[in-house]
Amino acid sequence: MGKLTVNLCGIELDNPVIPASGTFGYGYEFAELYDINELGTFSFKGTTKDPRFGNPTPRIAECYSGMINAVGLQNPGVEKVIAEELPRLKKCFHKPVMANVSGFSVEDYAYTCEKLDKEEQVGWIEVNVSCPNVHGGGMSFGTDPAAAAEVTRAVKAVTTKPVIIKLSPNVTDIVAIAKACEEAGADGISLINTMLGMRINLRTRKPVIANTMGGFSGPAIFPVAVRMVYQVANAVNIPVVGIGGVSTAEDVIEMMLAGATAVEVGAANLVNPYVCRDIVRQLPAAMEKYGIENLRDIIGGAR
Amino acid sequence: MKQSIFEIRSNVKLTDTAYKMVLAGDTSAITASGQFVNIKLEGLFLRRPISICDYDDETFTIIYKVVGKGTEAMAEMTPGTKLDILTGLGNGYDLSLVGEKTVLMGGGIGVPPMYNLAKKLIAAGKKIQVILGFNTASEVFYEEEFKALGCSVTVTTVDGSYGVKGFITTPLEQMDYDYFCTCGPEPMLKAVYKATKTSGQMSFEERMGCGFGACMGCSCKTITGYKRICKEGPVMKKEEILWEN
Numbered sequence: 001m002g003k004l005t006v007n008l009c010g011i012e013l014d015n016p017v018i019p020a021s022g023t024f025g026y027g028y029e030f031a032e033l034y035d036i037n038e039l040g041t042f043s044f045k046g047t048t049k050d051p052r053f054g055n056p057t058p059r060i061a062e063c064y065s066g067m068i069n070a071v072g073l074q075n076p077g078v079e080k081v082i083a084e085e086l087p088r089l090k091k092c093f094h095k096p097v098m099a100n101v102s103g104f105s106v107e108d109y110a111y112t113c114e115k116l117d118k119e120e121q122v123g124w125i126e127v128n129v130s131c132p133n134v135h136g137g138g139m140s141f142g143t144d145p146a147a148a149a150e151v152t153r154a155v156k157a158v159t160t161k162p163v164i165i166k167l168s169p170n171v172t173d174i175v176a177i178a179k180a181c182e183e184a185g186a187d188g189i190s191l192i193n194t195m196l197g198m199r200i201n202l203r204t205r206k207p208v209i210a211n212t213m214g215g216f217s218g219p220a221i222f223p224v225a226v227r228m229v230y231q232v233a234n235a236v237n238i239p240v241v242g243i244g245g246v247s248t249a250e251d252v253i254e255m256m257l258a259g260a261t262a263v264e265v266g267a268a269n270l271v272n273p274y275v276c277r278d279i280v281r282q283l284p285a286a287m288e289k290y291g292i293e294n295l296r297d298i299i300g301g302a303r
Numbered sequence: 304m305k306q307s308i309f310e311i312r313s314n315v316k317l318t319d320t321a322y323k324m325v326l327a328g329d330t331s332a333i334t335a336s337g338q339f340v341n342i343k344l345e346g347l348f349l350r351r352p353i354s355i356c357d358y359d360d361e362t363f364t365i366i367y368k369v370v371g372k373g374t375e376a377m378a379e380m381t382p383g384t385k386l387d388i389l390t391g392l393g394n395g396y397d398l399s400l401v402g403e404k405t406v407l408m409g410g411g412i413g414v415p416p417m418y419n420l421a422k423k424l425i426a427a428g429k430k431i432q433v434i435l436g437f438n439t440a441s442e443v444f445y446e447e448e449f450k451a452l453g454c455s456v457t458v459t460t461v462d463g464s465y466g467v468k469g470f471i472t473t474p475l476e477q478m479d480y481d482y483f484c485t486c487g488p489e490p491m492l493k494a495v496y497k498a499t500k501t502s503g504q505m506s507f508e509e510r511m512g513c514g515f516g517a518c519m520g521c522s523c524k525t526i527t528g529y530k531r532i533c534k535e536g537p538v539m540k541k542e543e544i545l546w547e548n
Contacts, residue, residue: 022518029516029534033304045519053522053529058510060520062349062372069512074519074529208510218348270513271343271350273389274306 003294004283006040008239008262009162009187011096011123013040016252016295017280020243020266021046021100021126021166022071026085030269031092034277040262042276043098043126044081044089047116049108051077061199061208066218066245067267068197070211073102073131078112086119096123100166104134106154114158125161126241127151130168130193142168142193145180152184164188164241169221169228170196178232189232190241190264192225218267219245226258233259233300249279249286256295257302304391304515305332311384312362314377317444320369321412322378326386327362335395336420337486337506337538340365341514343387344373350389351377352514352533354486354506356415357422363390366415366444392514393537396420396504398427400540402482405429407454408471408495410436410487414445416506420484421452432478433457436471436491440464472498493546503541507532 004015054072103109129142169192194215225244242260247268309328341350409417458466483503512520516534
């Protein structure tokens, strides 16, 4: 085992650095730039049962130390992902990959996860519960412990691979939701998804984003993410993946000290396409600076 | 695509709001007229995508309009300043489809990509006519530069304060052409789409996240499926365009 190695839900990662879903496509755009096998793994573009175009444009807004996106889960649908995207992904990435799944009903989630679970290269299934529940008045599954648990149970019933539930930070008590997912059988928790945000164009006096609101991400949300990772990691006994504004090797160490077993990098990929490779390469020097011999030893070290 | 550091050679004001910047560095990733670059600016999170006006083995030129914080900061920059830039983004114009008598139409800040395209088409022995459209006389730029390439140039202004009064499509009716290439704001592109009777290529603009196909921030629907303006575009063939409203 190398000094960067961590174990995420029974699967060994060469390092804890994972590009987050929606910022890395299905890997091959980045594989043109560098060997993406240098990464621990990556979480591929959020996949749904049916193909989705997503929201109208503009979908993107600039913010202080971050951005807002309202892409709206554009993806070709699970059948096409399996038939077309995964074979392409396999050519450039040779490790287990994290399949990110979204849905608009419990049945949607179960359907998509069951299909992806059968794919050999899928190592983990990351379930994004931030989507609105169309049968539940449009409220996000991730804002209600019972709804999040229901999705978890439905997915666990039809899958064999580790299931990681990706939580929304737009809630009053994230610990209650994390615990509900753990009790429902989740193998891991990843957090945080984007924070609900909005910008207004002063010239037009209209929202910048066509969908009015969107998900705020980037270094600005890092302290919120560290806090929530700390709270959740203290409350559950399953691995936690830290996400939110991570852009440097030091950020990775901080997230792991808060309790993260592995760390996802999102918005930073869009600004510096090499950022995840750079973080992996900079980790040994950063570890030396802070007297860390093995990265896995510091998980939850701030507790 | 390539990420590298460029140094500003010059940065001059062309009109009240348009600036021309020449940057020196590794231009090897730039392969076609109509491609764009994505520039990292200090204090701003997302890069700023800007079309290439012209390029050679050592430099590229952009002409940008000051519209927000990013371009305001760029307008203040002095020669010698170094910038982190992604180059070789987007597909650019497909020269193999262009006819013998092509009309190039650039509207406002859509004029710059037409310049390198004109240069390439002239070098390939094609006969070209150029229409440059602006709102008013004070916004006009690059008329002389296009003329120096040997093109026949018509300038239009909406208020009639310079050249032909009207839109970019106004002089088109009198012209003999078998193909067109255009770049400009969407309402202009729609007007060009309706006014032209031949095939052509149109360059689109959209707010972008990454500029290299990762985030799906700039997707659009076309007759041949969903496309990313930054990756499969910004240049689309007239035949594949699907107007949604």
